[in-house]
Amino acid sequence: MTNTILALIDGSAFSRPVLDLATWAATRNHAPVHLLHVLPPKSLPRVDLSGEIGLGARSTLLSQLSALDEQRASLAMLHGRALLDDAAAFLKAAGISRVTSQLRQGDLLESVAGQEAQAGLIVIGKRGQSADQARGHLGSNFDRIVRAAKLPVLMAPRQMREIRRATIAYDGSPSARRALERMIRLPAYRGLEIEIVRAGHGEDGEAPLAEAQAMLAQAGITATTRLLPGTPEEAILAHLQDSGSDFLIMGAYGHSRIRSLVVGSTTTAMLQKAQVPVLLVR
Incomplete structure (x- = not known):
C-alpha cells in the first residue's frame, strides 16, 4: 500500500x-x-x-x-x-x-x-x-x-504544537490492535516518548497493556504503561492534559456493534474534547 x-x-x-x-x-x-x-x-x-x-x-x-x-x-x-x-x-x-x-x-x-x-x-x-x-x-x-x-x-x-509525546489508548479491540500495528510499521512514531493507557482496574486492565507493550518492544519501540481510574473518556482526556501528551492514537470504534454506521460514543466524546492530534484506525 x-x-x-x-x-x-x-x-x-x-x-x-x-x-x-x-x-x-x-x-x-x-x-x-x-x-x-x-x-x-x-x-x-x-x-x-x-x-x-x-x-x-x-x-x-x-x-x-x-x-x-x-x-x-x-x-x-x-x-x-x-x-x-x-x-x-x-x-x-x-x-x-x-x-x-x-x-x-x-x-x-x-x-x-x-x-x-x-x-x-x-x-x-x-x-x-x-x-x-x-x-x-x-x-x-x-x-x-x-x-x-x-x-x-x-x-x-x-x-x-511540536509532537514529542504520544499516548496510545489501548483496550485490546481489533481496531486498537491495528492502530498498534500501524505504529510498528511506520518510522513516524520512533523517537517519541510513548505511553500506553487503558481505563480500568486489576488484571483485566493490566493484561492488554502488557500485550501492547510487548508488541512494541518486539519492534524495538520502548513504551511505558499506565492503568487509569475512571471511564475511558474522562480518564484518557485527563491523562492527555496532565501528562502533556502531544498526540493520541486509538482504534476508531472500540466494541460498537454497528461499526460501519456510527462512531463509538467514547471515541466521539474524546474527539470532541481532545486538543491534540488524534490518529483513528478502524
Whole structure:
C-alpha cells in the first residue's frame, strides 16, 4: 500500500494545522503529500417564479441568475486553486518535495473514496469553515469521513504544537490492535516518548497493556504503561492534559456493534474534547 498522505483543505482556520500535520507525517515517513480541495456540487438557483410575472421577465431573471451562478462557480474554482497553490508552496517550503494537488467538484466522500487506493493516511481538520460556530463539536465533513473512510484518519486540532509525546489508548479491540500495528510499521512514531493507557482496574486492565507493550518492544519501540481510574473518556482526556501528551492514537470504534454506521460514543466524546492530534484506525 502506498504511503501517500491525503490532506484535505477547505480554507478554514483548520487548514494550517492540517498542513502542519501533513508536513510532520510526510517528513517522518518520507512520504509524498496529495492535497485535495472539494467544491460542492453544482446546483440550479432556486427561485419562486409563481405569481403574476410575465414570461419575458421570467426568462430575463432566469438568464441573470444563471449568469450569476456561473460567475460564483468560476470564482469558487479560482479560490480553490489559489488555496491549493498556497498549500503546495507551504509544504515545499517546509521541505516536502513530492507534492501534488487536485481540485474537484462534487460529493466529498466520493472524491475521497476515489483517492483512497493511492493513499495510506487521510489528514483532515476537526471542523471546517463553520468552526467558530461549532466549538466543542465535530465538523459534519469530518464526521462523514471518519464514518466512511477505510484509511486511518488523522484529526488536526485548531492549535498545533511540536509532537514529542504520544499516548496510545489501548483496550485490546481489533481496531486498537491495528492502530498498534500501524505504529510498528511506520518510522513516524520512533523517537517519541510513548505511553500506553487503558481505563480500568486489576488484571483485566493490566493484561492488554502488557500485550501492547510487548508488541512494541518486539519492534524495538520502548513504551511505558499506565492503568487509569475512571471511564475511558474522562480518564484518557485527563491523562492527555496532565501528562502533556502531544498526540493520541486509538482504534476508531472500540466494541460498537454497528461499526460501519456510527462512531463509538467514547471515541466521539474524546474527539470532541481532545486538543491534540488524534490518529483513528478502524
